[in-house]
Amino acid sequence: MPLVEKALKDFPEGANSKGLFHLAARFISGAYKILIAKCNPSLLTDPDLDGNTPLHEAAISGHSSMLQDLVKELRGRKVCSNEVNKKNHFGNTPLHLAFQFDHPGIVDLLIKEGADVTIKNNARLTASELGAKLERGESLDILKQEEEERAEAKKEVPNEPPYLREHHHHIPTTFSSNNTIIVTNYRIQPPSHCASRQPNLSLLVFVLNL
Structure with missing residues (x-):
């Protein structure tokens, strides 16, 4: 943790293709907590060479606690409120990557946080279509259950004031x-x-x- 704090002082913004958040996500590190508390806000959404933001990287690695805290932090910043649906250079959102790298828990988190299931990547596939292609049965079941719960919640008596x-x-x-x-x-x-x-x-x- 002291090294992380030192890096925050010395890190030349934009000098590296991978930001500190990306490293914390890749190595499933708890250092992200210090980064959220003390880093330059721009690092929260800083993309790497592939266009992956820290949220994308957390979805790739399955770092659920980091992803959840990032979403919470970003929600409080109106300019960053839709980062959960941001595309990388391949058109993949964090939800696409959660399906691709087979992290059902991340799929569940992203759906609950408002991830848009209709977004298509550069291959013209939605996250669920990508999941079906890769046979991610557990993640698809989670998505189906969430959609059924939302449909049930919307049921109301027609035109009832x-x-x-x-x-x-x-x-x-x-x-x-x-x-x-x-x-x-x-x-x-x-x-x-x-x-x-x-x-x-x-x-x-x-x-x-x-």
């Missing part, structure tokens, strides 16, 4: 007076609004006492 979504357990959706339906299937309003329009005063009193 927020008022009823929050209170549907105790407020009826239809009121009628003198055989007249006052909440139609194309416009739903709070019961008190509907009851106030009716000639039957007892209905309004009933609603207000709910």
